Amino acid sequence: MSQKGKEIGVFAGYRYRQDRRNADGSVSWRCLETNCTGRMKIFTDGQMREITKHENAPNVAKRDSERVRSSIRDRAASTVEKPRQIVMQCTNALSAEAAILMPRYTATQRAIERKRKRAEVPLPMPRSLADITIPDNLAVTSRNDNFVLCDSGDDDAHRMFVFGTDRNLELLEEHADWFMDGTFISSVAKPLAQSTGRSSGLVDLYRNDEEVRLYTKMLLALAFVPAADVLHVLMNWLIVVLMSYRLCMITGKTFT
Numbered sequence: 025m026s027q028k029g030k031e032i033g034v035f036a037g038y039r040y041r042q043d044r045r046n047a048d049g050s051v052s053w054r055c056l057e058t059n060c061t062g063r064m065k066i067f068t069d070g071q072m073r074e075i076t077k078h079e080n081a082p083n084v085a086k087r088d089s090e091r092v093r094s095s096i097r098d099r100a101a102s103t104v105e106k107p108r109q110i111v112m113q114c115t116n117a118l119s120a121e122a123a124i125l126m127p128r129y130t131a132t133q134r135a136i137e138r139k140r141k142r143a144e145v146p147l148p149m150p151r152s153l154a155d156i157t158i159p160d161n162l163a164v165t166s167r168n169d170n171f172v173l174c175d176s177g178d179d180d181a182h183r184m185f186v187f188g189t190d191r192n193l194e195l196l197e198e199h200a201d202w203f204m205d206g207t208f209i210s211s212v213a214k215p216l217a218q219s220t221g222r223s224s225g226l227v228d229l230y231r232n233d234e235e236v237r238l239y240t241k242m243l244l245a246l247a248f249v250p251a252a253d254v255l256h257v258l259m260n261w262l263i264v265v266l267m268s269y270r271l272c273m274i275t276g277k278t279f280t
């Protein structure tokens with residue numbers, strides 16, 4: 025192998041960089057780990073031998089693969105990600121040498137399932153909106169980005185959550201046209217319609233202002249969008265909040 029013109033080689037689990045050619049024709053290689061004095065030699069007859077002991081952990085690749093295995097176990101117990109997702113997330117930075125030491129995917133998948141069964145700690149069932157506590161591991165995406173954009177607070181009788189990432193918001197901001205689908209439960213739209221209607225002065229605005237009319241209709245139309253999956257529902261929630269915000273800006277009301 026070569027990297028930036030320098031020869032790189034793997035011998036007995038260690039990675040080496042070619043150091044110098046000796047007078048006797050043998051070639052010295054030094055360990056790639058920083059601060060490691062490990063050396064090996066390739067003799068003229070092709071024989072390879074470790075000359076100086078390594079100072080770093082006995083086998084970097086082994087250590088790396090063990091670290092990855094343990095992070096897979098941790099994630100299995102603390103997230104609801106699919107096994108394939110977990111494996112991908114945990115192994116993407118793994119060196120080729122360490123990847124060889126990893127168990128097969130199916131074995132890892134079984135290990136994840138076993139770990140989950142053992143670690144099964146059911147989340148408490150909330151009895152009211154105030155009871156809802158989003159566990160830390162569910163408040164972030166698999167990329168570790170914040171996923172709870174807004175929580176109106178446990179003292180809010182009509183508590184509302186907005187799920188999404190900053191990137192999601194940026195995307196909405198970057199584009200003038202938004203298309204959407206997904207379930208939008210009518211129980212969400214009904215109080216929305218009532219509260220929209222109750223806001224003082226909004227009825228007049230609705231009658232007289234075309235833009236207010238448009239946004240209100242868009243907001244309420246969400247209730248009749250056909251069913252899809254949970255993520256879409258969450259996106260819809262976000263959009264409703266953004267639209268409500270827009271309405272408030274237009275009508276000059278406080279955003280609540």
Ligand SMILES: [Zn+2]
Nearest residue numbers: 055060062078
């Ligand atoms: Zn070394």
